[in-house]
Amino acid sequence: QQQQQQQRVVSIDGLDDFLDTIESVVPALAVARNEIDKFQSVSFYPGLGELFRPGSQLVCYPLDGGTPLGCSCVQSWYASSDYNPATKRTKRRFVLVIEFIVSVGDELVFVAMTDVYPEFHDTSRNLPLKDLSHRKLCCSEQQSLEDRSLLDRLQQRGEFYASVATQNHFLQYSPDSFVPIVKGWSSSSSRRRPLSKGGRVMVDVKRGIMEGHLPVPSSSNNNNNNNATSDTVKEAIKLFESSKRTGIPVPFRTCVVVVDDSSSSSDYSRLWMCWPMLVGFSFTARVWGKLLLGLPQQQQQQQQTSSSCGRKKSSGAGNCGYIDFQTRAFDQLVLEEDKKELIRAVARSNNNNNNNNNDN
Numbered sequence: 001q002q003q004q005q006q007q008r009v010v011s012i013d014g015l016d017d018f019l020d021t022i023e024s025v026v027p028a029l030a031v032a033r034n035e036i037d038k039f040q041s042v043s044f045y046p047g048l049g050e051l052f053r054p055g056s057q058l059v060c061y062p063l064d065g066g067t068p069l070g071c072s073c074v075q076s077w078y079a080s081s082d083y084n085p086a087t088k089r090t091k092r093r094f095v096l097v098i099e100f101i102v103s104v105g106d107e108l109v110f111v112a113m114t115d116v117y118p119e120f121h122d123t124s125r126n127l128p129l130k131d132l133s134h135r136k137l138c139c140s141e142q143q144s145l146e147d148r149s150l151l152d153r154l155q156q157r158g159e160f161y162a163s164v165a166t167q168n169h170f171l172q173y174s175p176d177s178f179v180p181i182v183k184g185w186s187s188s189s190s191r192r193r194p195l196s197k198g199g200r201v202m203v204d205v206k207r208g209i210m211e212g213h214l215p216v217p218s219s220s221n222n223n224n225n226n227n228a229t230s231d232t233v234k235e236a237i238k239l240f241e242s243s244k245r246t247g248i249p250v251p252f253r254t255c256v257v258v259v260d261d262s263s264s265s266s267d268y269s270r271l272w273m274c275w276p277m278l279v280g281f282s283f284t285a286r287v288w289g290k291l292l293l294g295l296p297q298q299q300q301q302q303q304q305t306s307s308s309c310g311r312k313k314s315s316g317a318g319n320c321g322y323i324d325f326q327t328r329a330f331d332q333l334v335l336e337e338d339k340k341e342l343i344r345a346v347a348r349s350n351n352n353n354n355n356n357n358n359d360n
Contacts, residue, residue: 041126044119045078048094051129052076057137057151058098062229063217063276067292069229070154070272071098071134074112081118092119096134101158101255101267102233102275103165103215104240105206108255110267113232151272153295157317158271161293162257165278168204173291173320178282180289181213194292199284200323201291208279209237213288215277233275294318 023029032047042051052058056073063069074097081091094117099110115134120127129135137147164171176194178201205215214237216230236252243250258266276293296318316322333340 035126036129039126040129042129042132043126044094044117044123045092047126048096048117049076049078051136052094052096052134057272058134059137059150059154060098060134060229063292067276067294068150068154069100069276070151070158070274071100072270072273073097074099093117094119098134100273100275101162101271102236103161103205103278104237105166105209106240107166108162108257108274109236109240109250109252110255111232111236111252113229115228150295153318154272155269156296157276157293158274159268160317160321161274161276161278162255162271164203165205165274168202168207170200170202170323171280171291171316171320172198172200172323173282174198177294177319178285178289178291180282180285180287182287195282195285195289197284199282201280201282201284201289201320203278203280203291205279208288209241211288213279213290215275215279215290217277217290291320293320 026046028046029050032043032050035047036042036051042048052073054073054075058071058073059068060071061068076094076096079093079095081093083090096115096117097112098115099112101108102111103109117132137151138144163169175196175198178199179194208215214234216233236250239250239252242248255267255270256265257268257271278291278293279288280291281288294317296316330340
């Protein structure tokens, strides 16, 4: 809310009159909006243009298991395609440009991709909204409780992603969350299944990239649309790595994450658009793999804990989180109390010596 209050208000003289004139000249626009709201269906023209407006909050499903990805509409337009001499018609297509946030190892960046909706086979009939590849979230004050809950859970998962997607972090994951990367598996082999047991993992996207492990699903598991999303992530990582060697600027901007920052330069409120997959090394399975981040449960309230550096971080995603270390394990050690105290004294002395050496 503080960010919204500090955003600049831009006023354009005559804009409202211009929009009213367009509405009067093209009455099909109001008809398309009415069909979307009341009948949950959309026409190709001008329905898709009214549905996917720039700035719209969208959800798509590029990964297995029905894991959603939040994304934002950057721009959209209608374009002409090939001319068909048999029907004497030029097919149209609707071009949708979306953006989301992904880790390239050292930092979080916004990446954009283009998706194309071809003209409907029967242009006289509408298409149900549920059959589209992208679903628009209702972001008005009257938005549904379901969409509001989904957006909150995407934001919570994104905050967790932002806290662990750079550098290395030690996490614990639930069963059916970690997909191992096993060398020698061909693209025609059986579907890669996640491990049926939970465990602990060191998440390190940068090191994974150096080892050739990218946070994208295997191409054999996806359709063409989902492959395009994965290819976008791959290309972003490739360009970022090339930029570090050549110095050529990358065509995407860095995601600035500042917790509780009231300035409009912070992208903290847009973390709901984070990519839901990480790369790490499982200490349980002793293999590199891909960690799929699930959404927090609906009844799970977002909790914030302070790290050693003072930065707040999310308590975790639905199927993984920070390791809950047992801090009283030493007290439960079956050993005489005087020997325990001796061990504590040796540990404290060694710690003090290390601190003195660092100061020197």
